[in-house]
Amino acid sequence: MKQDTIRTWGWIHKWTSLVCTVFLLMLCLTGLPLIFHDEIDAALNPDAWTPAKPGGERLDLDELLAVALDHRPGEVPIFMSFDIDRPVVNVTTGPTAGAPGPEMHFASFDATSGDLVPPADVGEDVMHFILQLHTDLFLGLPGMLFLGFMGLLFVLSVVSGVVLYAPFMRKLPFGTVRRDRTRRLRWLDWHNLLGIVTVAWVLVVGVTGIINTLEQPIIDTWKYRELxxxxxxxxxxxxxxxxxxxxxxxxxxxxxxxxxxxxxxxxxxxxxxxxxxxxxxxxxxxxxxxxxxxxxxxxxxxxxxxxxREMPWWVKALSLSRPLHFGDYGGLLLKIVWTQLDIITIYLLVTGLYLWWKKRRQALPPPGFGPADRGASEPGPS
Amino acid sequence: MNARRSLWRVFGAPLLLGILSLAGLIWALLVEGPVDLVASLAAGCGLAVVAWTLVRRP
The missing domain is CATH 3.10.450 (Nuclear Transport Factor 2; Chain: A,)
Structure with missing residues (x-):
């Protein structure tokens, strides 16, 4: 690879990384509890509820809807959903059917009796806060699109890191960590190794995260085009x-x-x-x-x-992006793997900042051409 | 060590790890039950390299 090419990719890697690092750190940190949201909810809300008539006949949906609306006079129904493992129907209501999320009210009802099911909401405020911060920075669609742009920069940063990995590793065997060299080189080796072995996961989570930020435009487009x-x-x-x-x-x-x-x-x-x-x-x-x-x-x-109305492929892509982004689909072992990879990504972001800061302070020559790095160009932020 | 490692030699191992990891991520989405464990291990194959690097002697 020519020196100019390396410089160009190094510039891309440096600036895309620097711009998105703070937001990616926030996303990685808030993403950790979201991986285990089911387990956290279950631990904080042990399910002692039983239906009024276990195994009994369910009320029909019109009756349940009428009960739900009696509890919320003046409101209209927005959504109705169904628990998988218990006879519970959830009804979301609001002042209008198009009411925004904060104006919606969610209540659960025993499908065998119409009785209200106590909300399992211990810790809900904290998890909701984390999810909202992770999803849109409390800014709605502009926040989602902004995070999507940060995700795009992150993907560019990863791709440029992979490109820069080649000249750096040309003379080193895979998996090299030079423990006997300076701390900076050691961190650089770890940065490169961890980056390259997690690249598939990082790209999957990054790209699906970008897709998720487009949820609202995707749903709107589906409605106005397909319907x-x-x-x-x-x-x-x-x-x-x-x-x-x-x-x-x-x-x-x-x-x-x-x-x-x-x-x-x-x-x-x-x-x-x-x-x-x-x-x-x-x-x-x-x-x-x-x-x-x-x-x-x-x-x-x-x-x-x-x-x-079968969903078009781009709405299906959105549906598949959610589990592939949050990692909550393959059982506990996958969640543990997801957690480890998330922590590694945090380490990559921190080491990237460290390497950039050290290099800036030492004013080293361009990647791969300084005496300290002879024979090894640097894919980290320079 | 060969000073002129080919692109394949540089990216061979990362490419195999990437394919295995990607296959595991998608496989876990398509299957249920005990086979999820295998898919999860494949998805996290990069972690094995990290662990090996941590424990091996310089």
């Missing part, structure tokens, strides 16, 4: 005043999708539906398909089944 034909006939008409039976709509959707299971319902006007439809979201039953959701749309005024 446009459903929305068009209604023009500017107001949503139906009387909704048809939710239970019948869900039953119809489930019947039309053999091999799929109910995941949640988005009510008319909510972020995941049109202003005139129940969007009944279903997912597959196999490990490969359970994260791919497919909405079935039912006219909320007439009950007419509009059909299943």
């Amino acid at each position: 446009a034909d459903l929305v068009a006939p209604y023009g500017d008409q107001a949503p139906p005043e009387q909704f048809t039976s939710l239970d019948a709509a869900v039953a119809r959707a489930v019947a039309e999708a053999p091999g799929m299971e109910l995941q949640f319902v988005a009510f008319p006007g909510s972020g995941f539906s049109t202003s005139h439809h129940y969007a009944v979201f279903l997912h597959g039953r196999t490990p490969a398909t359970e994260r791919i959701i497919t909405p079935a749309l039912v006219d909320a005024g007439t009950g007419h089944f509009e059909g299943l």
Whole structure:
């Protein structure tokens, strides 16, 4: 590799790393507890709840919805979701169907009796704070897009680091850590080794993180492009005043999708539906398909089944990006692996800063051409 | 040590680790049960190199 090429990649590596490091440190630190959010929630909220009628018949969804709305007079339903391992239905309501997150209210109900299920919310504020900081810096969409840009810089930093790894390692065997040399060289060797052995994971988490920051634009695009034909006939008409039976709509959707299971319902006007439809979201039953959701749309005024709308590939990519980013999909061992890799990334960020600071103070020559590094150019921030 | 290590010699081991790790990450997404353990170990194969580097004698 020519000296000019190395300088160019070194410049890219230095500046992309320096700009994003603080934010990446925050993301790595806040990401650690998020890997174990299920375990933390379970530990803080031991589930002592039992249904009123264990094994009893479930109320139909219209009854449960009516109960939920009785608890929140003046509000409208936004989402309804279903616990997997217990007969519990969760209803999200708000002043309007399009209300933002902070104005939404979430409550859980015993599907056998309609009784309120005590919220498992010990520690919820802390986890919510961490998730919000990790997701959008409490700034909503601008915060998400900003973090997405930081993620893009991070990916560039990783790619440039891989490019610079080649001239650096040309004369060194894989896995070299020169323990008998200066602290700076030792740190540099560790930086290179840890960076190159974790590069696949780092790129997966980085790229899926970028995709996740585009969630809102992706969902909006799906609605306006893929559902446009459903929305068009209604023009500017107001949503139906009387909704048809939710239970019948869900039953119809489930019947039309053999091999799929109910995941949640988005009510008319909510972020995941049109202003005139129940969007009944279903997912597959196999490990490969359970994260791919497919909405079935039912006219909320007439009950007419509009059909299943398979998500386009870019929405499926978003669905798969969530587990691949948070690492909460493969059991405890994968979570432990994820944690170790996250900690290594923190180490990489810190050593990168250290190497940049030391080099800046020592005013060493360009990477790979100074007497201290003879025969070894430096992929770390210079 | 050969002073002119080819690109393959520089990137061979990292490439194999990367492919194995990537395969493990995706495999864990597609399977359930005990085989998850194997997928998780593959995803974390880079950690084995780190551990080996830590414990080996200079």
